Amino acid sequence: MTDDQALREAVLQANRLIPKAGLAALTWGNVSGVDRAAGIYLIKPSGVAYDDLTADLLVPVDLETGRVVAGRLKPSVDSETHRAFYLRWPSIGGITHTHSTHAVAFAQAGRDVPVLGTTHADTFSGPVRVTRDLTPQECAQDYEFNTALAVIELIGDDEAAQATPAALAANHGPFTWGKDAGKSVEHAIVCEAVAEMALKTLALNPSAAAPQWLLDRHFSRKHGAGAYYGNDLSKATGA
Amino acid sequence: MTDDQALREAVLQANRLIPKAGLAALTWGNVSGVDRAAGIYLIKPSGVAYDDLTADLLVPVDLETGRVVAGRLKPSVDSETHRAFYLRWPSIGGITHTHSTHAVAFAQAGRDVPVLGTTHADTFSGPVRVTRDLTPQECAQDYEFNTALAVIELIGDDEAAQATPAALAANHGPFTWGKDAGKSVEHAIVCEAVAEMALKTLALNPSAAAPQWLLDRHFSRKHGAGAYYGNDLSKATGA
Amino acid sequence: MTDDQALREAVLQANRLIPKAGLAALTWGNVSGVDRAAGIYLIKPSGVAYDDLTADLLVPVDLETGRVVAGRLKPSVDSETHRAFYLRWPSIGGITHTHSTHAVAFAQAGRDVPVLGTTHADTFSGPVRVTRDLTPQECAQDYEFNTALAVIELIGDDEAAQATPAALAANHGPFTWGKDAGKSVEHAIVCEAVAEMALKTLALNPSAAAPQWLLDRHFSRKHGAGAYYGNDLSKATGA
Amino acid sequence: MTDDQALREAVLQANRLIPKAGLAALTWGNVSGVDRAAGIYLIKPSGVAYDDLTADLLVPVDLETGRVVAGRLKPSVDSETHRAFYLRWPSIGGITHTHSTHAVAFAQAGRDVPVLGTTHADTFSGPVRVTRDLTPQECAQDYEFNTALAVIELIGDDEAAQATPAALAANHGPFTWGKDAGKSVEHAIVCEAVAEMALKTLALNPSAAAPQWLLDRHFSRKHGAGAYYGNDLSKATGA
Numbered sequence: 032m033t034d035d036q037a038l039r040e041a042v043l044q045a046n047r048l049i050p051k052a053g054l055a056a057l058t059w060g061n062v063s064g065v066d067r068a069a070g071i072y073l074i075k076p077s078g079v080a081y082d083d084l085t086a087d088l089l090v091p092v093d094l095e096t097g098r099v100v101a102g103r104l105k106p107s108v109d110s111e112t113h114r115a116f117y118l119r120w121p122s123i124g125g126i127t128h129t130h131s132t133h134a135v136a137f138a139q140a141g142r143d144v145p146v147l148g149t150t151h152a153d154t155f156s157g158p159v160r161v162t163r164d165l166t167p168q169e170c171a172q173d174y175e176f177n178t179a180l181a182v183i184e185l186i187g188d189d190e191a192a193q194a195t196p197a198a199l200a201a202n203h204g205p206f207t208w209g210k211d212a213g214k215s216v217e218h219a220i221v222c223e224a225v226a227e228m229a230l231k232t233l234a235l236n237p238s239a240a241a242p243q244w245l246l247d248r249h250f251s252r253k254h255g256a257g258a259y260y261g262n263d264l265s266k267a268t269g270a
Numbered sequence: 271m272t273d274d275q276a277l278r279e280a281v282l283q284a285n286r287l288i289p290k291a292g293l294a295a296l297t298w299g300n301v302s303g304v305d306r307a308a309g310i311y312l313i314k315p316s317g318v319a320y321d322d323l324t325a326d327l328l329v330p331v332d333l334e335t336g337r338v339v340a341g342r343l344k345p346s347v348d349s350e351t352h353r354a355f356y357l358r359w360p361s362i363g364g365i366t367h368t369h370s371t372h373a374v375a376f377a378q379a380g381r382d383v384p385v386l387g388t389t390h391a392d393t394f395s396g397p398v399r400v401t402r403d404l405t406p407q408e409c410a411q412d413y414e415f416n417t418a419l420a421v422i423e424l425i426g427d428d429e430a431a432q433a434t435p436a437a438l439a440a441n442h443g444p445f446t447w448g449k450d451a452g453k454s455v456e457h458a459i460v461c462e463a464v465a466e467m468a469l470k471t472l473a474l475n476p477s478a479a480a481p482q483w484l485l486d487r488h489f490s491r492k493h494g495a496g497a498y499y500g501n502d503l504s505k506a507t508g509a
Numbered sequence: 510m511t512d513d514q515a516l517r518e519a520v521l522q523a524n525r526l527i528p529k530a531g532l533a534a535l536t537w538g539n540v541s542g543v544d545r546a547a548g549i550y551l552i553k554p555s556g557v558a559y560d561d562l563t564a565d566l567l568v569p570v571d572l573e574t575g576r577v578v579a580g581r582l583k584p585s586v587d588s589e590t591h592r593a594f595y596l597r598w599p600s601i602g603g604i605t606h607t608h609s610t611h612a613v614a615f616a617q618a619g620r621d622v623p624v625l626g627t628t629h630a631d632t633f634s635g636p637v638r639v640t641r642d643l644t645p646q647e648c649a650q651d652y653e654f655n656t657a658l659a660v661i662e663l664i665g666d667d668e669a670a671q672a673t674p675a676a677l678a679a680n681h682g683p684f685t686w687g688k689d690a691g692k693s694v695e696h697a698i699v700c701e702a703v704a705e706m707a708l709k710t711l712a713l714n715p716s717a718a719a720p721q722w723l724l725d726r727h728f729s730r731k732h733g734a735g736a737y738y739g740n741d742l743s744k745a746t747g748a
Numbered sequence: 749m750t751d752d753q754a755l756r757e758a759v760l761q762a763n764r765l766i767p768k769a770g771l772a773a774l775t776w777g778n779v780s781g782v783d784r785a786a787g788i789y790l791i792k793p794s795g796v797a798y799d800d801l802t803a804d805l806l807v808p809v810d811l812e813t814g815r816v817v818a819g820r821l822k823p824s825v826d827s828e829t830h831r832a833f834y835l836r837w838p839s840i841g842g843i844t845h846t847h848s849t850h851a852v853a854f855a856q857a858g859r860d861v862p863v864l865g866t867t868h869a870d871t872f873s874g875p876v877r878v879t880r881d882l883t884p885q886e887c888a889q890d891y892e893f894n895t896a897l898a899v900i901e902l903i904g905d906d907e908a909a910q911a912t913p914a915a916l917a918a919n920h921g922p923f924t925w926g927k928d929a930g931k932s933v934e935h936a937i938v939c940e941a942v943a944e945m946a947l948k949t950l951a952l953n954p955s956a957a958a959p960q961w962l963l964d965r966h967f968s969r970k971h972g973a974g975a976y977y978g979n980d981l982s983k984a985t986g987a
């Protein structure tokens with residue numbers, strides 16, 4: 032079992048951001064973070080209220096088997112979805128699932144969230160796409176693992192997963208991921224924000240679109256070799 | 271009269287959730303909880319601000335006669351609606367009525383809230399339906415009791431009431447119920463959330479729909495013999 | 510000059526409800542309350558932030574002349590609109606003006622807020638209507654007084670003003686009134702809530718309507734000789 | 749370097765208003781304020797969370813060269829956009845950029861925010877317009893400076909910039925300005941509010957419009973020689 036208290040604390044704080052950022056009501060939503068060296072990920076327990084959640088209650092799950100490693104709590108019912116993502120994409124360290132309103136609206140409408148502006152392009156290189164429907168068979172057995180497989184089928188390899196770290200499970204809701212738990216929930220915030228902007232943009236102009244060169248410029252300001260966004264606050268002091 | 275202080279506290283907290291969860295402005299909305307052994311339900315007094323509400327101010331009403339059992343306050347004007355639900359459905363222990371924005375919009379539009387995704391199917395087995403209009407006669411006499419009868423006519427028996435514990439009174443608003451007061455207000459939160467999601471989904475895709483097998487899978491994750499959602503936090507400690 | 514400290518406090522609290530209830534950004538919106546015996550109304554000073562507002566800063570205005578009675582602050586630029594309402598409708602004791610989003614949307618669209626359900630009918634006996642456009646002459650001189658005259662032309666006499674204590678100045682926003690300052694801001698809250706519900710109802714069903722007998726029943730539950738809504742909390746104690 | 753602590757504090761408070769007023773999530777958005785005598789403007793550092801922001805972390809930039817004058821932090825990636833505005837419009841003292849939802853929706857839809865009522869006309873003399881698309885060349889080099897040039901091409905001279913201190917960069921978002929940092933963020937609040945009202949107005953009436961004489965009257969109540977809105981609170985005391 033992982034004894035990484037920093038990971039426990041990071042996963043706890045990321046889970047608490049879900050209600051704080053208005054991404055889900057009640058106990059909806061969950062965040063996990065992985066310790067790849069230990070072969071374990073920590074995930075929100077199933078059905079626990081965010082106000083009751085503590086670092087100790089997070090459930091450690093074995094990455095290979097999906098079995099709970101310690102404690103008496105069951106992990107989120109979506110645990111197997113998380114596990115499949117970790118197995119497929121080695122670069123990711125955290126995963127978030129929410130039922131945020133506007134992202135769910137796109138998932139339920141069966142429409143991708145199109146890239147209509149720089150808010151979207153600053154974080155996601157392409158549209159936030161919706162999976163195909165699962166088959167009755169995929170729903171009947173290993174449903175949660177199959178949910179991930181449909182997302183992986185849509186997204187592709189690790190590089191593609193880094194370029195657009197978000198997808199919508201059809202008639203369900205958004206899954207986002209990132210290098211750690213905190214980054215994955217940040218992507219959930221962006222996903223909801225750009226979905227809301229897109230819904231309102233389409234109400235004003237059903238054929239809205241954006242020039243690709245503008246989008247590329249914004250994505251490259253923040254990502255890749257030429258990125259020039261952000262600061263390291265530890266360098267702030269001194270002349 | 272019931273001297274169940276735990277019930278008083280539970281009904282008080284459930285009422286306070288209404289403004290906290292943004293389900294109603296001013297004094298709109300009310301929650302009740304029933305003590306079936308005592309033959310009494312406790313309900314919010316009429317027209318009292320949520321900030322002024324205390325456990326002592328809750329009004330005890332006789333389940334058989336609808337008469338106030340103690341105190342000088344009148345119960346919510348919707349008291350008779352609650353009473354009719356308790357009489358018809360023996361399994362329910364709490365009832366919530368709100369004027370939450372999106373649920374009211376569907377009630378005023380005369381449209382059911384369709385099951386468009388898993389957020390809805392996690393809690394409600396079918397659409398949240400709208401009653402027929404009341405007749406002039408039903409409005410003229412015993413209006414509040416007749417409001418419940420139109421809902422009961424729509425929903426059916428106790429089993430059906432458990433499967434989808436929510437309905438919309440036409441041109442009025444949502445009524446939800448559950449095994450206790452807290453669960454009924456939780457269902458009011460879900461009802462408003464799925465109504466908002468549905469309204470936005472329909473704006474993106476007027477013919478949106480969801481595969482029945484996905485919805486069934488989600489409902490059965492949380493309800494019935496095969497349910498595997500949730501935890502008992504009292505079991506959390508120990509290895 | 511009025512030395513009614515209770516009125517000062519009531520008008521202050523009513524003004525503070527505007528930002529608290531989300532009815533206006535920045536310094537938008539204003540509430541006044543009248544002391545008819547003294548022939549004076551107290552109104553928010555022009556352009557003062559709600560956080561800076563104190564009871565002492567409220568501006569006393571002479572009901573007959575519209576002149577400031579004491580202090581060096583100018584009253585709200587809408588002071589003359591308030592004055593015209595007080596002069597025309599003897600029963601009203603308070604007036605509120607806001608720029609709340611959905612009420613403004615109807616005012617800008619030139620559409621009445623229709624009575625689509627009981628939330629509306631509980632407070633307003635008819636639609637919240639929009640005035641005609643002011644003429645260039647009415648805008649050029651005595652603009653604020655003329656704004657009130659267009660509302661009065663729409664609403665009619667004192668009895669009609671009590672039945673539906675709200676109107677929308679075309680391309681401007683809502684004015685509401687009531688027996689005192691607190692009641693007028695409560696009506697502003699209802700006005701915004703029913704405008705939001707109506708906008709969303711019309712998005713779901715452009716021809717939505719409600720049976721008149723249901724609306725009448727709800728209005729009469731709260732208003733007139735047969736009203737049975739509400740409690741006097743001072744009677745709450747004792748058996 | 750400017751040692752104007754009052755400017756530092758004003759720019760800090762203006763930046764903090766962005767999340768407080770709900771104008772942007774995460775680290776999106778930035779405010780700057782200029783010290784024209786010193787030839788320097790202070791701007792938010794790139795990618796710093798609002799909760800971590802202090803007056804000391806604001807980055808001083810040389811107005812002529814765009815170079816950082818002191819400290820080790822990089823300025824906002826939008827620094828060059830700010831600089832171009834300061835160089836072109838001598839009357840302005842502060843600039844705000846946000847990704848507020850409804851203003852972005854208009855920017856992404858490629859539609860101006862039309863003047864549909866007095867809320868808009870109280871602050872902006874004309875529509876909040878959208879720039880043309882930048883060319884691939886303008887995006888490839890000096891992108892941020894070119895973003896400002898497209899806005900300046902749309903707005904015109906200093907007088908025009910004062911009359912309507914807001915514009916939408918196409919597929920990007922709003923830029924607003926004012927006599928100081930605080931006023932620029934106030935204009936960002938107005939810009940978002942009127943965009944939301946306009947979107948909802950157009951949903952109710954796609955051909956909504958307002959009489960020009962009403963709009964002119966409102967703009968002149970607050971601006972120019974005949975303005976009569978507002979108070980100087982320092983004059984509030986005494987008879």
